[in-house]
Amino acid sequence: xxxxxxxxxxxxxxxxxxxxxxxxxxxxxxxxxxxxxxxxxxxxxxxxxxxxxxxxxxxxxxxxxxxxxxxxxxxxxxxxxxxxxxxxxxxxxxxxxxxxxxxxxxxxxxxxxxxxxxxxxxxxxxxxxxxxxxxxxxxxxxxxxxxxxxxxxxxxxxxxxxxxxxxxxxxxxxxxxxxxxxxxxxxxxxxxxxxxxxxxxxxxxxxxxxxxxxxxxxxxxxxxxxxxxxxxxxxxxxxxxxxxxxxxxxxxxxxxxxxxxxxxxxxxxxxxxxxxxxxxxxxxxxxxxxxxxxxxxxxxxxxxxxxxxxxxxxxxxxxxxxxxxxxxxxxxxxxxxxxxxxxxxxxxxxxxxxxxxxxxxxxxxxxxxxxxxxxxxxxxxxxxxxxxxxxxxxxxxxxxxxxxxxxxxxxxxxxxxxxxxxxxxxxxxxxxxxxxxxxxxxxxxxxxxxxxxxxxxxxxxxxxxxxxxxxxxxxxxxxxxxxxxxxxxxxxxxxxxxxxxxxxxxxxxxxxxxxxxxxxxxxxxxxxxxxxxxxxxxxxxxxxxxxxxxxxxxxxxxxxxxxxxxxxxxxxxxxxxxxxxxxxxxxxxxxxxxxxxxxxxxxxxxxxxxxxxxxxxxxxxxxxxxxxxxxxxxxxxxxxxxxxxxxxxxxxxxxxxxxxxxxxxxxxxxxxxxxxxxxxxxxxxxxxxxxxxxxxxxxxxxxxxxxxxxxxxxxx
Ligand code: GLC
Numbered sequence: 001x002x003x004x005x006x007x008x009x010x011x012x013x014x015x016x017x018x019x020x021x022x023x024x025x026x027x028x029x030x031x032x033x034x035x036x037x038x039x040x041x042x043x044x045x046x047x048x049x050x051x052x053x054x055x056x057x058x059x060x061x062x063x064x065x066x067x068x069x070x071x072x073x074x075x076x077x078x079x080x081x082x083x084x085x086x087x088x089x090x091x092x093x094x095x096x097x098x099x100x101x102x103x104x105x106x107x108x109x110x111x112x113x114x115x116x117x118x119x120x121x122x123x124x125x126x127x128x129x130x131x132x133x134x135x136x137x138x139x140x141x142x143x144x145x146x147x148x149x150x151x152x153x154x155x156x157x158x159x160x161x162x163x164x165x166x167x168x169x170x171x172x173x174x175x176x177x178x179x180x181x182x183x184x185x186x187x188x189x190x191x192x193x194x195x196x197x198x199x200x201x202x203x204x205x206x207x208x209x210x211x212x213x214x215x216x217x218x219x220x221x222x223x224x225x226x227x228x229x230x231x232x233x234x235x236x237x238x239x240x241x242x243x244x245x246x247x248x249x250x251x252x253x254x255x256x257x258x259x260x261x262x263x264x265x266x267x268x269x270x271x272x273x274x275x276x277x278x279x280x281x282x283x284x285x286x287x288x289x290x291x292x293x294x295x296x297x298x299x300x301x302x303x304x305x306x307x308x309x310x311x312x313x314x315x316x317x318x319x320x321x322x323x324x325x326x327x328x329x330x331x332x333x334x335x336x337x338x339x340x341x342x343x344x345x346x347x348x349x350x351x352x353x354x355x356x357x358x359x360x361x362x363x364x365x366x367x368x369x370x371x372x373x374x375x376x377x378x379x380x381x382x383x384x385x386x387x388x389x390x391x392x393x394x395x396x397x398x399x400x401x402x403x404x405x406x407x408x409x410x411x412x413x414x415x416x417x418x419x420x421x422x423x424x425x426x427x428x429x430x431x432x433x434x435x436x437x438x439x440x441x442x443x444x445x446x447x448x449x450x451x452x453x454x455x456x457x458x459x460x461x462x463x464x465x466x467x468x469x470x471x472x473x474x475x476x477x478x479x480x481x482x483x484x485x486x487x488x489x490x491x492x493x494x495x496x497x498x499x500x501x502x503x504x505x506x507x508x509x510x511x512x513x514x515x516x517x518x519x520x521x522x523x524x525x526x527x528x529x530x531x532x533x534x535x536x537x538x539x540x541x542x543x544x545x546x547x548x549x550x551x552x553x554x555x556x557x558x559x560x561x562x563x564x565x566x567x568x569x570x571x572x573x574x575x576x577x578x579x580x581x582x583x584x585x586x587x588x589x590x591x592x593x594x595x596x597x598x599x600x601x602x603x604x605x606x607x608x609x610x611x612x613x614x615x616x617x618x619x620x621x622x623x624x625x626x627x628x629x630x631x632x633x634x635x636x637x638x639x640x641x642x643x644x645x646x647x648x649x650x651x652x653x654x655x656x657x658x659x660x661x662x663x664x665x666x667x668x669x670x671x672x673x674x675x676x677x678x679x680x681x682x683x684x685x686x687x688x689x690x691x692x693x694x695x696x697x698x699x700x701x702x703x704x705x706x707x708x709x710x711x712x713x714x715x716x
Contacts, residue, residue: 057104063097168659172201299398312409388414432461525559
């Protein structure tokens with residue numbers, strides 16, 4: 001093992017000869033002799049790390065995963081997995097995010113930069129033992145220090161590089177379903193949003209827009225006027241966001257397939273022949289995203305859709321998901337034939353079942369194909385977790401080449417840390433279950449810790465049928481996630497805001513309008529998080545320190561000014577909330593409602609009817625919001641509202657930029673700095689404006705610690 005000082009807070013320990021994953025951008029160059037602390041090490045064919053957790057130690061992190069914000073008490077596997085059944089007994093989902101923080105008797109962060117399977121037993125086998133098994137002997141392990149958990153997370157986010165910034169329209173509401181199968185269906189859906197006065201910035205197209213599920217093809221039958229419709233809807237403010245899958249259909253005459261074969265851009269089996277798997281299009285080959293030429297080739301293919309007016313994509317099935325492989329199914333047939341020669345009994349029945357169920361995403365398949373990387377031929381299993389990352393990278397690098405100053409929307413299903421610099425993620429195929437609403441809430445801060453700030457779940461749930469109450473409550477959470485997309489599976493009940501009854505439609509419309517009203521705040525906080533390598537959505541314990549906050553997993557901080565406490569149980573018209581300090585409660589029915597109340601520190605029960613949600617403004621903080629509009633382009637925001645909860649002094653910096661170009665990287669942005677001071681009966685508001693923005697006036701409402709309301713109009 002060698003050690004390298006990355007900076008004063010981070011040390012990298014290099015075990016063996018790690019594969020370069022490109023997840024970290026600052027790795028430290030000169031060797032040092034810093035001892036490997038905290039863990040008992042066991043080195044062999046695998047690397048094992050053991051740590052004795054204190055009774056009250058909390059383990060934060062591991063990104064997109066099941067269970068709580070505190071990961072203690074379960075066993076997790078870092079291995080990108082396509083599993084639509086996110087039940088509590090699962091061990092992995094679509095992302096592999098190997099960063100965690102231990103907070104307790106000792107406080108430190110760990111990032112394991114290793115692209116294959118890692119098992120984290122966080123007090124599952126033995127209650128107080130954290131045991132990590134890295135399936136290999138070559139890995140980089142970073143130990144990250146800091147005074148607080150928040151600082152440790154920031155110190156980690158600094159070494160992995162700044163996160164992806166989507167265009168501002170990507171903060172609008174996105175409607176999706178598998179599927180809106182024809183251009184008529186898509187167009188009438190977009191028009192319906194407009195007619196019903198429900199804001200919407202985009203419609204995601206699932207597989208049916210393609211010709212036979214072939215990437216970068218169009219169905220002549222269902223989308224004969226794809227470009228015309230795309231451009232017409234864009235002129236109304238609704239962008240079309242097509243899906244791109246990892247697997248390329250095997251079909252003679254299909255250009256992508258033929259080019260890939262000719263150039264050797266597909267992953268191969270042990271004999272060097274393109275590996276055959278089956279996914280939605282039927283038999284496919286997988287592009288070798290680990291090969292830079294193949295990546296470049298695939299990335300450029302997005303141009304054919306961009307040329308037709310497309311500005312955003314979602315990349316799917318890139319774990320990669322394998323329904324079955326050609327080898328796998330042939331083996332399965334052989335096994336079944338053999339079973340047939342035997343007497344049918346319970347034993348052979350279960351063997352038969354196992355043979356069939358074992359076909360999808362099998363480890364044999366993941367071990368059965370190879371990549372051509374810069375370092376030579378590598379077995380897929382060794383780098384499994386990098387596949388989705390490199391598909392994201394292929395697309396992002398393609399966009400860069402197509403239009404280097406334009407921001408494109410991009411989100412992926414599979415991911416690895418590093419991909420956060422190229423795109424966002426959604427959390428895959430959840431279900432319309434109350435359990436998945438709370439899971440969504442708990443996942444958000446963990447994902448943020450791992451750098452994926454542009455993220456969100458399928459609002460209302462992908463599988464199963466949603467009921468109207470769950471749909472409303474889920475929207476009340478999702479408006480605080482940067483990626484706000486409603487997506488559902490084939491065969492499930494429709495869940496567009498108007499798919500229920502009048503009450504539900506009106507309620508969800510108000511929630512979506514609130515989202516649009518708060519885009520100035522959300523965007524500002526998003527950009528500040530990106531620019532200062534911080535999280536946007538945090539657990540309370542990252543900002544407050546008392547005996548209760550460390551256990552709170554159902555309230556979250558969103559940006560610097562607000563705390564949310566969504567209702568996540570059925571038939572509830574309220575919930576308990578713990579406040580670590582006095583806060584201002586805004587009970588929101590509509591963005592125009594003015595139901596404010598100062599709530600004291602401590603445990604409180606808050607009544608929240610189905611059409612209400614709670615937004616808490618922290619002490620000495622401000623929340624800025626404007627007027628909603630049909631889409632983000634139409635947001636006017638010349639007048640902004642400032643809602644401030646002030647005990648003595650509050651300061652807020654409102655960031656904005658053009659929302660479309662990459663000029664923010666060159667410092668092109670504006671800031672409105674607002675300071676409010678209260679001294680006895682006098683209040684002072686100071687506003688400083690720098691850079692270009694449209695804001696002309698601020699309608700300031702100050703609520704004092706005693707609940708006194710002061711309003712003032714301030715010119716900018
Ligand atoms: C996968 C995706 C889902 C998509 C479906 C069909 O299950 O996770 O979002 O709708 O494939 O493309």
